[in-house]
Amino acid sequence: DENNLDLHKLLADLYFTLGQHKKSLSLLKKIIELDPQDHKAIWQIGELYLSNGEFETAELLVEKAISMKPSNPKYHISLVEVYYNTNRKNDAIQTLEKVLKLRPASVPYLLALADLYSEIGDQESAQKYYFRVLEYEPSNVKAKQKLQNVAL
Secondary structure (H helix, E strand, C coil), X not given: CCCCHHHHHHHHHHHHHHCCHHHHHHHHHHHHHHCCCCHHHXXXXXXXXXXXXXXXXXXXXXXXXXXXXCCCHHHHXXXXXXXXXXCXXXXXXXXHHHHHHHCCCCHHHHHHHXXXXXXXXXXXXXXXXXXXXXXXXXXXXXXXXXXXXXXX
């Protein structure tokens, strides 16, 4: 059925997950045509542009998805990737800090933020977030190594 939105969504998710971007993109566009408020489809199209290095278009789409569903951390993480890949690390940091308000115990997000602070030379903030990683995951090898390197 050409207009079965649920079927389009299932197939688009399958192709998206399998990395079959062309098939996914055509279905995602159809979903948007049928439901212009489908924030997930908008985000997924943004992700496809991001993976192709089309950062300006990706940023617009991801920001639109965020405006429709600001509580979804995945959308914000995509924006962090756009900022990082366009050398806007301070914007990436600010966005990651917002994400941590949504998911304060997320070790991958805490590590990413600590690494970003380290990259821009803010070792004090980097240490703070590596220590937070260890609060949630005391045996985290990466955080321990990074803290030892900073202490040297």
